[in-house]
Amino acid sequence: MYFNLCTLVLKIAILTLSFPLALPAQTSPQTLLIYTSQKEEFVKPIFDRFSQETGIKIDFISDKGPVLIERLKSEGKNTRADLLLTVDAGNLWFAQSQGLFQPIQSAALEKNIPTQFRDPQNHWFGFTQRARTILYNSNKVKPEQLSTYEALADSQWKGRLCLRTSKNVYNQSLVAVMLGQQPESQVAATVKGWVSNLAAEPFADDTKMIEAIIAGQCDVGIANHYYLARMIKAKGPQPVGVFWANQKTSGVHVNIFGAGVVKASPKAKSATLFLEWLASDRGQTTLAENNLEFPIRPKIAVSKIIEPWGNFKADRTALIRVGELQSKAVQLMDKVGYR
Amino acid sequence: MPLRGIKIFLILLFWLPLGSLFLFEKAIPEDVKNHVLQLTFPEALKETFLLLAVLTGLCFTFGFFFLLFLKNLSSRGRLIALLMALLPLAWPSLNLAFLLRSALSYTGPIPTFLRSLGLTWAEAPPLWGTSFTLFLNLFPYVVMSCFLALRTKEKSWDFAATHFRLSNAFLIRKFIFPTSLPYLGAGTLAVLFEALSDFGASSTWNLSTLSTTLVRTWFSLFSLEAAKLFAFGLMVVSVSIFAAEKLFPIKSEKSQFPLMEKRKLPPFFTWLGAFLTLMICTFGFLLPLLELLRLADWSRWDTFMIPTINTMAWTLLFSVLVATLSLGQQILSHLSPRDPFEAPLQTLKWGYALPGTLLAVSALPVLTLLRNSWNWPETVVFGTGLVWFYWVKFNFLSSRYLENHFRSLTENQKLLVQETSPLPTLTRWWIMLGWAKSFYFPIVGILLVDISKELPLILMLRPAGFHNLMTRSYDFISEGFWNLAALPSLILLGFGLLGIFFVLISLRRNSYDTNS
Numbered sequence: 056m057y058f059n060l061c062t063l064v065l066k067i068a069i070l071t072l073s074f075p076l077a078l079p080a081q082t083s084p085q086t087l088l089i090y091t092s093q094k095e096e097f098v099k100p101i102f103d104r105f106s107q108e109t110g111i112k113i114d115f116i117s118d119k120g121p122v123l124i125e126r127l128k129s130e131g132k133n134t135r136a137d138l139l140l141t142v143d144a145g146n147l148w149f150a151q152s153q154g155l156f157q158p159i160q161s162a163a164l165e166k167n168i169p170t171q172f173r174d175p176q177n178h179w180f181g182f183t184q185r186a187r188t189i190l191y192n193s194n195k196v197k198p199e200q201l202s203t204y205e206a207l208a209d210s211q212w213k214g215r216l217c218l219r220t221s222k223n224v225y226n227q228s229l230v231a232v233m234l235g236q237q238p239e240s241q242v243a244a245t246v247k248g249w250v251s252n253l254a255a256e257p258f259a260d261d262t263k264m265i266e267a268i269i270a271g272q273c274d275v276g277i278a279n280h281y282y283l284a285r286m287i288k289a290k291g292p293q294p295v296g297v298f299w300a301n302q303k304t305s306g307v308h309v310n311i312f313g314a315g316v317v318k319a320s321p322k323a324k325s326a327t328l329f330l331e332w333l334a335s336d337r338g339q340t341t342l343a344e345n346n347l348e349f350p351i352r353p354k355i356a357v358s359k360i361i362e363p364w365g366n367f368k369a370d371r372t373a374l375i376r377v378g379e380l381q382s383k384a385v386q387l388m389d390k391v392g393y394r
Numbered sequence: 395m396p397l398r399g400i401k402i403f404l405i406l407l408f409w410l411p412l413g414s415l416f417l418f419e420k421a422i423p424e425d426v427k428n429h430v431l432q433l434t435f436p437e438a439l440k441e442t443f444l445l446l447a448v449l450t451g452l453c454f455t456f457g458f459f460f461l462l463f464l465k466n467l468s469s470r471g472r473l474i475a476l477l478m479a480l481l482p483l484a485w486p487s488l489n490l491a492f493l494l495r496s497a498l499s500y501t502g503p504i505p506t507f508l509r510s511l512g513l514t515w516a517e518a519p520p521l522w523g524t525s526f527t528l529f530l531n532l533f534p535y536v537v538m539s540c541f542l543a544l545r546t547k548e549k550s551w552d553f554a555a556t557h558f559r560l561s562n563a564f565l566i567r568k569f570i571f572p573t574s575l576p577y578l579g580a581g582t583l584a585v586l587f588e589a590l591s592d593f594g595a596s597s598t599w600n601l602s603t604l605s606t607t608l609v610r611t612w613f614s615l616f617s618l619e620a621a622k623l624f625a626f627g628l629m630v631v632s633v634s635i636f637a638a639e640k641l642f643p644i645k646s647e648k649s650q651f652p653l654m655e656k657r658k659l660p661p662f663f664t665w666l667g668a669f670l671t672l673m674i675c676t677f678g679f680l681l682p683l684l685e686l687l688r689l690a691d692w693s694r695w696d697t698f699m700i701p702t703i704n705t706m707a708w709t710l711l712f713s714v715l716v717a718t719l720s721l722g723q724q725i726l727s728h729l730s731p732r733d734p735f736e737a738p739l740q741t742l743k744w745g746y747a748l749p750g751t752l753l754a755v756s757a758l759p760v761l762t763l764l765r766n767s768w769n770w771p772e773t774v775v776f777g778t779g780l781v782w783f784y785w786v787k788f789n790f791l792s793s794r795y796l797e798n799h800f801r802s803l804t805e806n807q808k809l810l811v812q813e814t815s816p817l818p819t820l821t822r823w824w825i826m827l828g829w830a831k832s833f834y835f836p837i838v839g840i841l842l843v844d845i846s847k848e849l850p851l852i853l854m855l856r857p858a859g860f861h862n863l864m865t866r867s868y869d870f871i872s873e874g875f876w877n878l879a880a881l882p883s884l885i886l887l888g889f890g891l892l893g894i895f896f897v898l899i900s901l902r903r904n905s906y907d908t909n910s
Binding site for chain 1: 423425426429433434492495496499500501506517519520597598600602610612613614615616758761762765766869870871872873874875878
């Protein structure tokens with residue numbers, strides 16, 4: 056009887072282990088393992104196209120940026136990852152500050168990627184831009200009423216503003232950029248003004264916030280442009296306008312989708328080839344179409360969905376500052392009660 | 395001696411990673427330290443206590459009314475009420491919170507409908523939103539306590555009421571209320587344990603509890619050392635709840651009173667209880683289910699089947715491992731019950747009281763050490779970590795189940811396997827395994843349900859490559875991809891319903907035992 060029990064346990068264990076395992080097997084020289092913070096549906100088509108063109112296969116593990124960085128830290132020199140592909144310059148900066156990247160010498164990357172979108176020592180590079188700007192209900196607000204992020208702290212927006220939670224990295228980066236340009240007291244006053252103008256509790260994600268703008272719960276909000284683009288792609292035109300913030304001052308806050316080659320990777324050559332492909336015409340076009348973001352190279356056409364929104368002046372603050380000031384930004388938001 | 399060696403190994407396996415909480419690898423940056431000590435820690439502590447206080451009030455108040463309501467029902471009525479009140483337990487708190495927040499927010503179906511009638515709907519602030527969600531989600535623990543109270547006390551209440559001709563008010567005030575308090579207290583404390591560990595509902599409603607602030611401190615302020623401070627806070631609060639639990643000892647008394655007519659309470663309680671049950675079922679189960687179906691996009695379901703099956707396979711594997719370890723632990727306890735290491739071995743149950751975030755913060759440095767200092771293979775490190783986490787966290791569940799089973803062994807059976815037996819140790823192991831066979835697979839089932847739903851522990855361990863269905867669901871929900879989260883959420887709901895089925899079977903079995 057007891058032998059039957061053991062046999063059953065053994066059978067279950069073997070059956071379970073025979074499923075495809077979560078950990079990819081040891082990668083071959085012609086395979087790159089990428090840790091990415093992007094969801095599978097956004098990165099898989101890009102990886103597939105690269106593999107078709109170069110014959111280099113890509114395995115990937117998808118998770119949140121800070122989590123992947125912690126994973127790389129804990130794996131140390133034993134990591135099997137070759138690249139970290141993540142959103143937000145703060146994440147890339149932090150990974151670099153922890154010594155997780157190796158410098159890459161590539162004329163193609165230096166030529167194609169503007170200096171403000173890459174690390175000065177070429178540890179990481181940005182490949183698309185994502186603008187965090189002001190969205191408004193086009194039935195209730197006229198673009199002339201809008202100007203800057205700071206102006207959203209004015210009393211005229213009392214009970215009309217919606218924001219995503221401060222626990223999200225995008226708002227942390229926005230405030231970090233402001234901290235790099237203005238005195239802390241001024242930034243604190245702005246963020247405090249936003250909090251007092253809120254029409255609803257901060258939202259868990261940008262999509263819900265845009266839905267609230269459409270439904271009329273609030274009139275304006277701050278969101279990444281591609282959330283609206285995805286909504287338009289899925290549901291058609293929406294009564295929401297895009298206003299490029301701070302055009303007469305510092306420019307709209309842009310962040311990046313970027314990557315760096317992991318320090319412990321022995322496949323730096325193949326990894327660099329992948330980065331160069333992302334910066335090439337084919338790679339940039341694929342990224343623009345697939346992710347609905349702005350290519351890092353101005354000459355590459357943007358998606359038809361976001362084309363009508365026009366050009367904008369981007370904030371030229373070096374993105375490396377975003378990472379350096381992120382912790383300070385989190386502390387400031389906590390202090391003024393921005394949840 | 396080998397038995398003692400295994401016991402010592404199991405005890406060390408439990409306590410060593412927890413000891414890493416006291417290892418400080420590097421100092422916390424001064425600005426982060428000040429910020430945490432002066433602002434976020436006191437605020438998180440305050441919000442955690444407020445949440446626990448609100449939940450305590452809700453559980454005691456509604457629990458007592460629910461008890462009085464149940465008392466008026468027939469056994470069939472009780473079963474229906476039980477099923478309706480247990481249903482919300484099938485939801486993981488994250489999914490329930492997201493769906494409730496979505497359904498009750500300005501853009502949700504209910505406020506939209508009310509606006510069309512010219513009525514307004516105020517959004518719930520974080521504390522009330524979280525409390526409401528957790529109350530609906532965890533009230534079943536109180537419901538089960540109410541059943542236990544009725545099973546053991548009801549006949550004595552009826553006896554007193556009949557023989558002393560007591561009025562309903564006097565009966566409730568002097569008999570039912572004081573004697574049911576320990577049961578309501580035990581149920582409420584179970585709710586508080588779960589609420590303290592909760593990450594899903596608190597993060598969705600944006601409440602800064604110790605658990606959510608711990609995660610934020612780690613991943614936004616990039617300080618594991620500062621996160622340990624919150625882990626200490628969590629440990630203190632959970633130990634306090636654990637101590638409070640000891641104040642409510644419930645003796646399982648079998649009533650010796652003759653059968654008598656059930657004393658009915660005023661119909662007010664029946665109506666109130668029926669209304670409460672209907673509300674719990676509607677807001678805690680049906681409304682979120684409808685909202686899930688409204689938001690889901692089924693066109694891409696096939697894309698997510700493989701990772702979902704993959705994750706389920708891992709969960710099944712670790713359910714088997716944890717059940718096996720717990721079984722081994724119980725057998726060890728019976729083979730040498732008077733061993734000096736038996737008492738420390740029993741402390742393994744405390745793992746249940748430790749929130750997942752706390753466990754994660756304590757164990758990650760140990761995993762890193764194993765991987766980097768001694769260069770253990772990656773899969774071995776992952777395996778060790780997973781077994782440890784799952785075992786520490788869920789050992790309590792399976793141990794309790796097995797304890798009941800082994801308690802039913804006859805004295806002769808116990809003597810056979812203990813030290814008076816002339817049989818070799820290995821043979822005695824096999825005998826015990828044979829007796830445990832019928833209970834092994836239900837334990838695996840219960841663990842499968844619980845491990846699949848665990849969020850904070852697995853969430854914090856993703857740097858070490860951990861995933862379960864809940865974290866997959868969380869990843870999509872936190873980015874607003876509800877359509878993609880629908881499949882893992884539905885499977886989780888299915889698992890949750892399976893768990894409720896197990897609970898119902900167990901309650902009915904207990905009920906038959908008492909009647910007989």
